[in-house]
Amino acid sequence: MNEPEDKPPAVVEEEMRDATLREALLVAGGVTAASALAVAAAFSPERAGGPWMLGSMGLVYAALGAWAVLRLKQRGELYDQLRPAAGDLSIGAIVAGVLYGVAMAVHILVTSPPSPRVAWIMRLYLALGDPAAEGRHLVGGVVFVVAALEELVWRGLVMRVLTEPLGPIRAWLLQAFLFALAHLPTMFLLGDPAVGPNPLLVLAGFSYSLVWGRVAMRWDRLPPALFAHALFTWGAFEFPIWRP
Template structure:
């Protein structure tokens, strides 16, 4: 009798994410932002259907925390970017991140970034991190969840993006575990990415 290997639902979701991220970063570069938006939406739907966090609540206190966390994260990456831009190869990696989607109108990009932040948080924090936290202590769950979030970005072939994804993932994950508010994490994520790509880009 052949024993069928039964994988955890969150692990199946992770394999799904790797597949979608491959098509996003390695295949559809000309329509990067639209493909990225579609991939994120599919993952969010998967996470919600599989029992991920759907509670969208946020107190004023949690909103204030999310805002200042976004500001602190932006300042950290501003310094991070300044240091790495002094070297030729890391500077090319930074330019590669901004050149991924080509020239896109700022209003169009803003809408996409906000939607992507919503979808990513539903999947990565509301589903993956929550599933991990249900099975292990918060700290290992946070580290593993951030590592998985970073590793799917390996497909992009940009070492700086992988490191940035791990750091941002850890910050968003910690905010989620502390506040228990998915909306606060979405708010923080959206603020940071819009600031970093539209309002005050690092390039």
Template sequence: MRAGARRLASLVRRGDTGSRLAVAGVPVCAAGLALAFRGPSRAHWRTLALTHGALGLAASVVEPSARHRPATRDDVVAAFRVGAGMFVAGTLVDALARRAVPRLAADATALRALAATAGPVRMCAHLLLVVAPAEELFWRGLVQGRLTRRLGAGRAAAVTTLLYGLAHVPAGNAAVTGAATGLGGGLSVLRARGASLERLALVHAFWVVPTLLGERARRAGGPPRGRGASHRPYDHTAADQEDPGMTTKPREGRTGRPVTRWSRFVQLANNAVHVALYERTGGRLGTRMLGNQVGILTTVRPRDGQPYSVPLFTFADGPDVIVVASYRGSAGHPTWYRNLLADPDAVLRVGDRVRAVRARVLEGDERAASWRHVVRRFEGYAEYQRRTTREIPLVRLSPRPEHD
């Protein structure tokens, strides 16, 4: 540690303007992040754009290799592929981390609030045109470039990742710091392997823009803010999926949580990742969430006869299982529920056990008793019911008779 500090001091003493800017810019970046996250929320994106933009501009002046060149079509295609992969991986890690660390759930709620302080167009413009390219100019262009000359590509990538993560600590948000460290690590490795700054800026944007738009969508469907609001993590993988416009009865007079196209896309992407992870590991991963058992229910779509799989909370009731068609309180029923109305035969995987089941919708006293049971296990269902005027269906899945 002391040797590293002496080397850094030596670099500053012997270094040129670029080296001094690289060293001084790290605390400046940290201060800018602290101002953005701890200051007035209405000024959040403007503060980020000003502080990061200034650092990026200064880096482009003092570091010749950081100067802009037009991005090519290959840059865009490659960046989209990498950014999409990082987004899917980040979504999965985020879901697991929020379950393991309660503070991350509360910090994610705060992040959703910041993501909603500006309109989506303005937010995306700040990220695409200023924040993402400026961060890459400064961090991967200037800081990592100068460190590479002193330490070599591998060590420089590691140190840049560490510094990038530490610079986000003053934001006071563990979810932001963790995500930034993961993103910074990936980008630093790509830079060490020769990726251009233009490509890295696009990767940065293709990861952070969908992530924050997803947080906006979750906020739109999340619990109400204010005193007494729940800080439970948003249940986007084990909740019901699909299009709220697909209902079993006319929607006239129904109200419920609005669902945007983007939130639907995020839910379906999370759904696909969860199902794939669950099935490829034989239920060893993704089998529990928020203290409840998660199963994979596979129904048949009546329009084309294709299988349709979703992760759902499952509540054992003797040999049967109860599942809830909540769709987080939207006005319409989820597609898997409509599939069961058309064909009640389905397949249920719980852990490494797969069995054929037959569905029956609960009514009357039987539903009331089961409703009390599932709400005790997951209080979010009571909140979902308060959001919508439709009665949330409960479905009993019973083992299918062998002679079928």
């Protein structure tokens, strides 16, 4: 009986690449689906303005964040990716400030009165709740933590797992697209009958993910991007671009 011939090295290498790509797409797709479900639950009308509005996102991202940490540890990358360094907070604050300025400019140009599109940003902030309500600073802390977990998951897990089979540029673009896709439910949950579906979080998710992803690539560590994401989201919550 003839022994099966060994596969040529090129075939073995191609099969390994295909397996790595399948795994990466499975991880990225799973994170996107779980995130979309969490976003849909958080922004559902029955939770709008309530104290547990962010609870579903927090629980989902805590689980996904634990997965991201475990994967980094298994690959021996946990310390290198999460180690702090001087300037991390400053870099994050500068990036967050620039992004806040961009958000304010978009509001002035696109969603400020008398434009009917003001309904888009009104619905977003009404879903988050009254910024002057009692206990809102505690909620602001939750916003900061959830945003930090988002960064850990999307740049620490999704973008990194996509980089090996796709390369850094395509992984960077795809993670931004998937992050925006995860926010697609808000187009309809925060839409308005007069002006239609609300694209604000989807467009912001894509464009800002490009920035946070680039920061993570530039420093090859997560803390600068993590602070940038968390500080921006906290700032947009604590210092609302629109107030009721």
